Amino acid sequence: MAAGSGVPARYDLPEIDAFTRPYWDAAADGRLLLRRCGACGRAHHYPREFCPHCWSEAVTWERASGRATLYTWSVVHRNDLPPFGARTPYVAAVVDLEEGPRMMTEVVECGEGDLRVGMALEVAFRAEGEGEGEARVEEGVAVPVFRPRSSS
Numbered sequence: 001m002a003a004g005s006g007v008p009a010r011y012d013l014p015e016i017d018a019f020t021r022p023y024w025d026a027a028a029d030g031r032l033l034l035r036r037c038g039a040c041g042r043a044h045h046y047p048r049e050f051c052p053h054c055w056s057e058a059v060t061w062e063r064a065s066g067r068a069t070l071y072t073w074s075v076v077h078r079n080d081l082p083p084f085g086a087r088t089p090y091v092a093a094v095v096d097l098e099e100g101p102r103m104m105t106e107v108v109e110c111g112e113g114d115l116r117v118g119m120a121l122e123v124a125f126r127a128e129g130e131g132e133g134e135a136r137v138e139e140g141v142a143v144p145v146f147r148p149r150s151s152s
Contacts (some may be wrong), residue, residue: 002009002018003044003124008082008096009082009130010029010082011082011084012050012083012084012128012143013141014141014143015090016141019047019049019095020047023047024141025059026061026063026113026140027125027142027143027144028125028141028142030125030142031063032066032123032144033047033061033062033063033064034060034061034062034064034097034099035046035047035048035051035058035060035061035062036052036059036060036062036099037054037056038056038058038059038060039056039107040053040054040056042054043062043064043097043099043101043113044058044059044101044143045097045101045102045103045114047061047102060071063097064072064097064098064099064109064123064128065070065098065099066122067097067098067118067120067121067122067123067149068095068096068097068103068119068120068121068122068123068125069095069096069118069119069120069147070093070107070115070116070121070146071093071094071095071096071102071117071120072093072094073091073092073093073094073107074087074091074092074093074118075089075090075091076090076091076092076110077087079087081124083084085140089112090106090108091106091107091108091110091115091120092104092106092144093105093106093107095107095121095146103144105144105145105146106126106145106146107121107145107146107147108124108126108131108145108146109124109148110148114148118146120148120149121146121147121148121149122146122147122148122149122150123144123145123146124144124145124146124147125142125143125144125145126142126143126145127141127142128141128142128143
């Protein structure tokens with residue numbers, strides 16, 4: 001339970017601060033952002049205030065294509081942290097973004113027997129809420145997940 005609230009703690013909602021606000025605002029608008037270094041030119045994810053490759057602070061936000069390939073995954077059948085237990089089974093995954101960085105995420109809209117290393121994926125966004133069915137997109141909480149890329 002969240003301290004003093006009588007409401008179970010949530011382990012799936014981000015702690016949004018001034019630095020990460022652009023990322024979460026873009027996600028709420030259906031856009032995936034990453035950071036690109038102006039010194040070495042490499043993109044990275046998760047968002048940091050410096051480049052993890054060359055340590056430059058000359059990094060800026062950039063819109064990602066939303067395209068990725070599946071690198072690895074695990075099907076989670078049990079998770080006792082709220083609200084994950086209600087979502088089991090789900091596919092925890094690592095994807096390679098088209099721009100280069102790897103990203104931890106979830107694969108949705110795909111049966112576990114259809115998962116393949118290297119399969120083409122596209123970003124989708126899941127609105128998160130305080131309870132089942134209560135979307136909080138208006139508050140800027142949408143989490144990027146990936147689904148099989150449509151053939152169109």
